[in-house]
Amino acid sequence: MLELITYGTQSQHSTRFALQPGQELVLGRSPDADISISWDDRISRKHALLKVQPKQLSVSRFSNTENQIFLGGVAFDDFQLEPGSTFVIGSTTFQLLDSASSFSSPRDSPLEEVTFKPNELVKVRYRDADQRIDVLAHLPELILDARNDADLFHRLVTMLLSGVKHADAVAVVRLNDEDRVEVPFWERRRQTQGGFHPSGRLVQEAVKKSKRSVLHVWAAKEEKEDQEDYTAVAEFDWAFCTPIEEGVNGRWGLYVAGELNQPYQVSVPQGAGGIDLQADVKFTELVASIVKSVRRLNQLERQQAGLRQFFAPPILAAIGDNLNTEILEPRECDVTVLFCDLRGFSQHAESSSEDLIGLLGRVSQALGIMTSHILDFGGVTGDFQGDAALGFWGWPFSSELAPLDACRAALAIRNAFEQIKLQPDHPLSDFRMGIGIAHGRAVAGKIGTSDQVKVTVFGPVVNLASRLEGLTKHLRVPVLMDEATAQIVRTKLDREEGRVRKLARILPYGMEKPVVVSELLPPESTAETLTDQEVTCYETAVEHFIQGQWEEAFRLLHAIPPSDRAQDFLALQITRTNRIAPLDWDGTIRFDSK
Numbered sequence: 364m365l366e367l368i369t370y371g372t373q374s375q376h377s378t379r380f381a382l383q384p385g386q387e388l389v390l391g392r393s394p395d396a397d398i399s400i401s402w403d404d405r406i407s408r409k410h411a412l413l414k415v416q417p418k419q420l421s422v423s424r425f426s427n428t429e430n431q432i433f434l435g436g437v438a439f440d441d442f443q444l445e446p447g448s449t450f451v452i453g454s455t456t457f458q459l460l461d462s463a464s465s466f467s468s469p470r471d472s473p474l475e476e477v478t479f480k481p482n483e484l485v486k487v488r489y490r491d492a493d494q495r496i497d498v499l500a501h502l503p504e505l506i507l508d509a510r511n512d513a514d515l516f517h518r519l520v521t522m523l524l525s526g527v528k529h530a531d532a533v534a535v536v537r538l539n540d541e542d543r544v545e546v547p548f549w550e551r552r553r554q555t556q557g558g559f560h561p562s563g564r565l566v567q568e569a570v571k572k573s574k575r576s577v578l579h580v581w582a583a584k585e586e587k588e589d590q591e592d593y594t595a596v597a598e599f600d601w602a603f604c605t606p607i608e609e610g611v612n613g614r615w616g617l618y619v620a621g622e623l624n625q626p627y628q629v630s631v632p633q634g635a636g637g638i639d640l641q642a643d644v645k646f647t648e649l650v651a652s653i654v655k656s657v658r659r660l661n662q663l664e665r666q667q668a669g670l671r672q673f674f675a676p677p678i679l680a681a682i683g684d685n686l687n688t689e690i691l692e693p694r695e696c697d698v699t700v701l702f703c704d705l706r707g708f709s710q711h712a713e714s715s716s717e718d719l720i721g722l723l724g725r726v727s728q729a730l731g732i733m734t735s736h737i738l739d740f741g742g743v744t745g746d747f748q749g750d751a752a753l754g755f756w757g758w759p760f761s762s763e764l765a766p767l768d769a770c771r772a773a774l775a776i777r778n779a780f781e782q783i784k785l786q787p788d789h790p791l792s793d794f795r796m797g798i799g800i801a802h803g804r805a806v807a808g809k810i811g812t813s814d815q816v817k818v819t820v821f822g823p824v825v826n827l828a829s830r831l832e833g834l835t836k837h838l839r840v841p842v843l844m845d846e847a848t849a850q851i852v853r854t855k856l857d858r859e860e861g862r863v864r865k866l867a868r869i870l871p872y873g874m875e876k877p878v879v880v881s882e883l884l885p886p887e888s889t890a891e892t893l894t895d896q897e898v899t900c901y902e903t904a905v906e907h908f909i910q911g912q913w914e915e916a917f918r919l920l921h922a923i924p925p926s927d928r929a930q931d932f933l934a935l936q937i938t939r940t941n942r943i944a945p946l947d948w949d950g951t952i953r954f955d956s957k
Contacts (some may be wrong), residue, residue, distance in 0.1 A: 365415060366460045369400060370513045386415040390457075405430050405453025405869040420444040420459050429695070447534065447549035447559055451519070458513060458548060475599055477578040478568070484645040495646050498526040502650060506657040516548035523619060523650065529642045530621045532559050536566050536604065537615035544632065549618075561618050561651040562602060569604035569618045578603040578645050580623075601640065607646045617647055631876055643855055690759050691818065693808030698757035698820055699769040699800065699848065701742070702827040703733045703776060706795035706836070710864050724789050726750050727872055733796075740772040742805075745819040751832075755820045758807035764853040766802050770844070773798045774861050777841050778885070799831030800883065802847040830871040831880060837954070838866055839928035842883040859886050863891070865902045866929060868909055870953045878950045882929065909950035913937045 365382040380398050382388070388397035393408040399781050400406050407428040414421035424432050424440045431438035433451045444450060446461035505522060509515035516535040523533040534549035544566045549559045562579060602620035637726045672684030704725065730752050734744045737754035741762075745753040754772065754849040756765035780796050783789045831843040844852065849863050862884040870877045887895050904919035923930045936952060 365420065367398065367413075367420070368456075368458045368460060368513050369398075370456055370511055382413075382415045382420065384415050384417045386413075388413040388415070400452075400455055403453045403455045406455065410452060418446065418461065421849065422450065442627070445547045445559075447513075449548075449550075455515075458517075460547060475578075475580045476568075477575050477576070479576040479644055479648075481575070484641060486647065487639075487641045487645045491536050495526055498522060499646075499649060500519065502653050503657050506654060513548065517550075519617065519650070520548055520550045523617065523647065524550065526646055526650070527619055529640075529643060530619045531599065532620045532683060534559060534561055534618040534620075535615065536561055536570070536618045538566065538570055542567065542571065547615075549835050561604075561620070561690070561914065565602055565604050566616070566618065570606045570614055574606050574608060576603055576605040576648055577641060578644060598881070600941040603640070603644050605644065605651045612943065617651055619643065619647055691809050693806050693810055694758075695806050696758050696761060697765070697803070698755045698805045698807055698824065699765045699802045700805070700820060701737065701754045701756075701769050701773055701824050702799045702825075702832045703754070703773075704797050704832050705729055706797060725794070729791055729794055729796075732791075733776055734860045736772045736775040739775065740768040742768065742772055743818065746817065753819070753825070753828075755805075755807060758820070766800075766848050767856050769800055769802075770848070770852055770856060770861055773800060773842050773883055774885055796841065797832050797835035798883075799828040799833070799835065799844075800842065800844040800848050801825075801828040801831060801845040802829070802851065803845075820856075827874075827878070830874065831878075834869065834871065834880065834954075838880070838882075840866070840882045844881050844883055846879040851880070852883070858895075859888070861885060862887070862895070862898060864898050864929075865905050867905060867933065868951050870951050872954045872956050882932075891926070893927060894926070897927075901927075901930070908933060908937070911944035911948050911950070913940075913942045913944050917942050 365384075367380045367382055369378045371378075389887075390398040390400070390406075390411045390413055391398055391409040392398060392403065392406045394401065396409060399411070407425070407430070409425055410428050410430075411425060411432060412423045414423075420443070422432065422439075422442055422444055426665050430453055432440070432442075434442050434444075434448075439450075442450075444459045446459050448536050449456055449458045450459070502522065506515060509518055519535060520533045524530060527533070528550070532549060532551045535547050537545050537547060539545055544561060544563045546559070546561060547931045549561075551559060565577060565579045565927065569575065581599070599620040600623040602618060604616050604618045606616040724730065729750070730747060733752040734754070737744055737752070740756075741764075742754040742756050743758065745755055747753070754769070756762065756769050776796065776798065778792070780794065783791050783794075786792055799823045803822070803824035805820050805824045807820040808818065810817065810821055827845055831845060835841060835843050843866075844863070849865070852861065853863050862883040864884055866880050866882055868877050868879050884898065885892055887893075893901070900922050902917055904916045904923075907913070907916035917934065920930045920934055920937075
């Protein structure tokens with residue numbers, strides 16, 4: 364089956380169009396065109412008529428079009444296109460492929476077959492080293508600048524024709540799942556020479572069997588006249604194929620072919636005339652090696668870029684370039700979970716109903732602040748739930764610093780939003796946030812189905828962190844911690860980084876066991892925060908409250924500055940019953956809703 368592939372400067376991904384014999388198709392920029400190229404304004408709405416034949420494509424330019432169609436750099440109004448050939452309109456390249464091509468050798472057996480062993484070509488010297496080195500020097504840039512595989516194949520073939528001056532044709536070849544030879548791209552030094560048909564036997568031997576460069580020599584020109592079985596397909600005297608291995612799917616290679624004007628020699632002594640095929644094979648192997656290395660590096664960079672969304676740089680460094688995914692498998696471990704949510708999102712959504720895209724941009728910016736600080740302090744970004752972000756520490760590597768780093772990230776997020784609040788013109792100035800932090804056992808890693816996975820954490824500790832975040836609205840503080848985290852922070856976090864204030868013992872809605880919750884406070888040196896003495900006074904009031912001594916608790920709360928909102932919550936609990944604890948009081952505040 365024939366296919367037409369398009370790629371251009373504004374189309375970063377190649378587009379394929381299946382062609383069936385007998386079809387007549389209009390190519391143009393119009394959406395109604397059979398082959399619509401909407402991205403190129405140099406293509407007319409109806410630019411050319413394509414007539415599909417079994418093994419060819421007839422191309423005819425409409426007379427009323429402004430821009431020419433170029434085949435091999437020459438303008439044509441009508442021409443026949445064979446599989447592997449390309450033509451250009453504007454900034455778009457069109458390539459015809461035969462996706463089901465299968466080629467056989469020009470003869471049943473070549474006159475000579477040479478398989479080059481590793482390091483066999485090390486001592487081969489170039490007679491035109493300067494020219495070849497100049498070509499190789501530009502190869503990494505050529506590969507990295509390629510927009511897609513089709514563009515890369517075009518560049519590689521053109522470059523090899525420049526570097527192997529004896530070659531009459533160069534192609535990128537590959538084996539499909541049925542071991543049939545496909546030719547994604549080929550080019551001849553002179554377009555008038557006709558089509559191109561590689562040796563299927565040679566490609567099989569190099570790409571599949573030996574996985575090394577293989578050279579076939581069939582005949583020199585003077586030998587052809589005496590060979591009745593040397594058909595028109597066998598238009599080349601020699602060809603070699605160099606495989607490019609890229610993991611399990613790397614069944615492709617570079618195919619170089621040409622003619623001999625004299626009796627054949629594999630290697631020509633230094634200073635002698637003739638074609639030195641060993642040097643050409645060595646050069647092509649260098650090209651293949653550079654292609655493999657640069658594409659591998661590019662792949663690693665893309666993978667690293669994807670992982671940067673989840674992992675901090677130290678974790679990426681520990682995982683290494685080999686990206687051993689076994690380390691990402693889910694397992695049970697001690698983790699510290701941070702759940703951060705935006706305040707008043709529902710109100711923002713209602714007021715921004717006419718500009719939801721704008722609201723999404725603002726929310727994304729806010730989530731970006733959260734995740735950047737999670738990553739800055741070595742955490743893993745686990746999930747997004749609407750306007751909330753989840754981060755966790757303690758996986759894939761356990762660390763005693765996990766709870767402390769989670770708290771450092773929370774303080775950094777809190778500070779970032781407080782600074783934004785001081786800027787009335789900032790797009791996030793009217794956003795508030797709440798953070799819940801919990802520490803405990805969970806399952807962390809790649810979690811999901813066979814079709815879709817994500818890196819996240821699962822377990823009761825995640826639910827607790829989410830509940831704590833929800834309680835920040837009721838307790839009127841930005842950051843809440845469970846008791847496990849608070850105990851670690853009290854003993855190990857430098858007070859110049861952060862402090863703990865015990866707030867209450869609470870039974871959240873839907874939970875069976877009470878939780879002692881504490882606030883994570885910035886250091887005393889921070890402006891507009893409680894002093895250490897005021898924190899101690901507040902915690903004493905909390906102890907009296909838990910023990911049922913509500914009058915004393917209420918008196919101590921009056922020593923706290925009115926700007927502190929947490930005291931409002933506790934004072935409200937006390938005044939509801941006229942400062943007298945209920946008879947069944949057990950020190951726990953129960954919530955009947957989230």
